Amino acid sequence: MTAPVPFTPVMAGEASKDAPAPVTPRDLPHRGGPPNPSADALRQRFGKAVQRVDVVWGETSVVVDNSQLAAVVRWLHDDPSQRYDLLADLTAVEFRDAEQPIEVVWHLRSLPYRRFLRLKVLLEKTQELKVPSVWSVYKAADWLERECFDMFGIKFEGHPDLRRILMWEQYREGFPLRKDFPLRGRFSRSEQLKQALAANPEARYSMEELSIAQAYEDLPDEMRRRLSAGEKTGE
Amino acid sequence: MATQKRTVEVELSTSGLDSRGRPKRTPLVTDDSGNVMTLEAPPGLEPDLIGEHMLINLGPQHPATHGVLRLVLELEGETVVRCIPHIGYLHCGFEKMGEYRQYNQIIPWTDREDYLNSPGNNVAFSLGAERLFGIEITERCKVLRVITCELSRIMSHLVWAGTTCIDIGAFTPFLWMFYQREAIYKLLEDWVGARLTVSITRVGGMAADVPDGWVDQLKHFVRTFPKTMSEVDRVVTRNGIWVGRTVGLGVMSPDEAVNYGLTGAMLRASGVAYDVRKDFPYLDYETYDFDVPIGTSGDVYDRYLVRMEEMRQSIRIIEQAIERLPDGPVNIDDHRVVLPPKSKATSDMESMIHHFKQVMEGPRPPIGESYVAVESPKGEKGYYMVSDGTSKPVRWRIRPPSFVNLSAIPKMVEGHLLSDVIAINASIDIVMGEIDR
Numbered sequence: 001m002t003a004p005v006p007f008t009p010v011m012a013g014e015a016s017k018d019a020p021a022p023v024t025p026r027d028l029p030h031r032g033g034p035p036n037p038s039a040d041a042l043r044q045r046f047g048k049a050v051q052r053v054d055v056v057w058g059e060t061s062v063v064v065d066n067s068q069l070a071a072v073v074r075w076l077h078d079d080p081s082q083r084y085d086l087l088a089d090l091t092a093v094e095f096r097d098a099e100q101p102i103e104v105v106w107h108l109r110s111l112p113y114r115r116f117l118r119l120k121v122l123l124e125k126t127q128e129l130k131v132p133s134v135w136s137v138y139k140a141a142d143w144l145e146r147e148c149f150d151m152f153g154i155k156f157e158g159h160p161d162l163r164r165i166l167m168w169e170q171y172r173e174g175f176p177l178r179k180d181f182p183l184r185g186r187f188s189r190s191e192q193l194k195q196a197l198a199a200n201p202e203a204r205y206s207m208e209e210l211s212i213a214q215a216y217e218d219l220p221d222e223m224r225r226r227l228s229a230g231e232k233t234g235e
Numbered sequence: 236m237a238t239q240k241r242t243v244e245v246e247l248s249t250s251g252l253d254s255r256g257r258p259k260r261t262p263l264v265t266d267d268s269g270n271v272m273t274l275e276a277p278p279g280l281e282p283d284l285i286g287e288h289m290l291i292n293l294g295p296q297h298p299a300t301h302g303v304l305r306l307v308l309e310l311e312g313e314t315v316v317r318c319i320p321h322i323g324y325l326h327c328g329f330e331k332m333g334e335y336r337q338y339n340q341i342i343p344w345t346d347r348e349d350y351l352n353s354p355g356n357n358v359a360f361s362l363g364a365e366r367l368f369g370i371e372i373t374e375r376c377k378v379l380r381v382i383t384c385e386l387s388r389i390m391s392h393l394v395w396a397g398t399t400c401i402d403i404g405a406f407t408p409f410l411w412m413f414y415q416r417e418a419i420y421k422l423l424e425d426w427v428g429a430r431l432t433v434s435i436t437r438v439g440g441m442a443a444d445v446p447d448g449w450v451d452q453l454k455h456f457v458r459t460f461p462k463t464m465s466e467v468d469r470v471v472t473r474n475g476i477w478v479g480r481t482v483g484l485g486v487m488s489p490d491e492a493v494n495y496g497l498t499g500a501m502l503r504a505s506g507v508a509y510d511v512r513k514d515f516p517y518l519d520y521e522t523y524d525f526d527v528p529i530g531t532s533g534d535v536y537d538r539y540l541v542r543m544e545e546m547r548q549s550i551r552i553i554e555q556a557i558e559r560l561p562d563g564p565v566n567i568d569d570h571r572v573v574l575p576p577k578s579k580a581t582s583d584m585e586s587m588i589h590h591f592k593q594v595m596e597g598p599r600p601p602i603g604e605s606y607v608a609v610e611s612p613k614g615e616k617g618y619y620m621v622s623d624g625t626s627k628p629v630r631w632r633i634r635p636p637s638f639v640n641l642s643a644i645p646k647m648v649e650g651h652l653l654s655d656v657i658a659i660n661a662s663i664d665i666v667m668g669e670i671d672r
C-alpha cells in the first residue's frame with residue numbers, strides 16, 4: 001500500500017481566530033450598520049473604481065466599475081488580508097423599471113475570514129451587455145457564467161466556452177429571464193411542439209462530440225465541412 | 236471539529252478481490268506486436284481497439300444518472316478521456332415564475348426544485364424572505380425549523396446513500412434506508428398532511444404547529460434510527476466491494492474543491508471544514524453542540540463517510556432541539572405578514588381585512604435585497620431575493636449547490652474507468668430538479 005499523503009485540514013475562520021465566534025444575525029437594520037471591512041479596503045485600493053457601498057439588511061454590496069472588475073476580483077482573491085476564495089454565486093438582476101440598468105451580481109465568501117461580500121456591476125441597457133469573466137480566478141464561474149449568459153444574454157469576456165446551458169444550443173427565442181421575455185415564451189405550445197418534432201436528433205450531439213466517434217467518417221460531407229470550419233453545433 | 240482519521244480495513248474477503256479490495260482483473264497477454272488481448276481470444280478475431288476513441292452517451296434516461304443528466308464521454312478503451320455534461324432537460328423556469336408570484340406563493344416551488352430536501356428549502360426561502368421583510372421569528376418557530384432542517388437532511392442523505400448503494404451494486408441497504416425515510420415521511424405527514432412537497436413554512440412562521448403527541452413520535456424515531464445507521468455501517472463501510480469501488484475515485488484536493496465552488500459534503504470530504512451552520516449561522520445553530528465531519532482524501536469513499544456522520548450529528552441536533560422546544564406561538568403576531576386564524580376571519584373585522592389584503596395583494600417588503608444561505612444536504616443553498624417594494628420579487632434566484640458541484644464532474648471523472656463514472660456521479664448527490672430549475 002502506498003504511504004498516506006500528509007493531511008492538513010483547511011479550517012474556515014483560520015485567519016480570524018481572535019474574532020468572536022459567528023452568531024446568528026439579529027434585528028438587522030434595513031439600511032446602514034457596519035459594512036464589511038473589505039469595502040473600505042477596496043475603496044483605499046481602487047479609489048474611484050468603487051462607485052458605491054450599500055449595507056442592506058446587514059449585507060454589504062460594493063458597486064464597482066465594469067472596467068476594474070477583473071482586477072477587483074483578482075485582488076480580493078489573492079490579497080492575504082482578503083482571501084475571498086469561494087465564489088458562492090453569480091447572477092444578474094433586471095428591474096421592472098426599464099430605465100434602470102441591469103445589475104450583475106457576484107457573491108463572494110472568504111472562508112478564512114468568514115466574510116461575505118456582494119459585488120455588483122451596473123450595465124446600461126443601451127450599451128452592449130458585457131462584463132469580464134472571473135473564470136481564470138474561480139473555476140466555479142464556468143457554469144454560473146454560462147447560466148447567466150443563457151438567461152440574460154450577458155457576455156462574459158474571457159470565458160473559455162460560453163454556450164447555452166439550461167436551454168438547448170439551438171434555442172433562438174431569446175433570453176428567458178429578461179423582463180421583455182413573456183412568461184409563456186414567444187411561441188404557442190403547438191408551434192413549440194412542431195419545432196421539437198422537426199428537430200434533427202443528430203443535432204443533439206455537438207460537432208465537437210461527433211468528432212470523437214469513429215462515425216466521423218460516416219458523417220455527411222456538409223457536416224464534416226462545417227466541423228472542420230470550427231462550428232460548434234450540428235444544426 | 237475534525238473526525239479522527241480512520242484506516243479502512245477490508246473485513247470481508249470476497250474472492251475476486253486483491254489485498255486492497257479492488258476487483259481482480261482477467262489476466263491479459265500481449266502478442267508479438269505488443270497488442271493486448273485476453274488469454275481466451277483467438278488471435279485475429281479480436282479487432283485492434285488500441286488508440287480508437289469511442290463516444291458513449293450516458294443518459295439522459297439512464298437510472299444511474301439520478302434523473303435526466305446526460306454525459307457524453309470520450310473513451311479510450313475503458314478510460315474516460317473527456318466528459319461533456321449536458322443539463323437542462325428539467326428546466327422549468329422557477330425563477331421566472333417567481334417574479335410573477337407573492338412570496339408565500341413561491342414556497343411550493345421551493346419544494347419542487349430539490350425535492351429530496353423540500354422542508355429544508357422551505358426554511359431557507361422563508362429565512363431569506365424574512366430578512367427582506369425585516370421579521371424576527373419566534374423562538375418556538377426557530378427550534379421547529381431546526382428540527383425540520385435536520386429531518387430533511389437525514390431524509391436526503393438516506394436517499395443518497397440508498398441509491399448510491401444500488402448504483403454500486405448493493406440492494407439491501409437501500410431497503411433499510413427507505414424504511415427509515417418512510418418513518419420521516421410519516422412524521423411530516425402527521426404534521427402538515429403532505430409527504431414529499433410539504434410547504435411546511437410560511438413567511439413569518441410555519442404552516443402549522445406540531446400536533447399533540449408528535450414530539451413523542453419524533454423521540455421514537457430518534458431512538459430507533461441509529462440502529463439502522465449501525466446496520467448499514469456494518470454491511471457497507473468495510474465491505475470489500477464497496478471499498479474497492481469507492482476509494483481513490485474522483486479526488487478533489489482542498490484548494491481545487493474551494494476553487495470549483497464545491498460546498499457541503501463534497502467540500503468537507505476534501506478536508507475543508509466549512510459548514511454554513513458553523514461559519515455563517517442561522518436559526519441559532521451556534522447554540523447547538525454538534526461536530527462537522529471532514530474527510531482526508533476527498534474521494535468517493537470519504538464523501539460516503541462524511542454523509543453518514545452528518546446523519547448522526549443531525550440526530551444529536553434533533554435531540555437537543557427536542558430538549559429545548561419552548562412553548563409559545565409559532566407565528567409572529569404581525570398580521571400584515573402572517574394570516575390571522577381563519578376562524579376569526581368571519582367574526583372579526585380586522586382579521587377579515589388582513590385576509591383580504593394578504594390574499595389579494597400580498598405582503599410588501601421594503602426595497603432591498605437579501606442573500607440567505609443555509610447548509611442543505613447538497614451544500615450551500617442560497618436564496619437571493621430583490622424587492623422593489625411591490626408584493627412580488629423583482630428577482631428570485633436559487634443558488635443551487637448541486638449545479639455548482641456537478642460542474643466539477645469533468646475534472647473528477649477524466650482518467651477514470653467508465654464504471655467509476657457512475658460511482659463518482661453518485662457521490663455528488665445531484666438532484667436534477669435543482670440543477671435545471
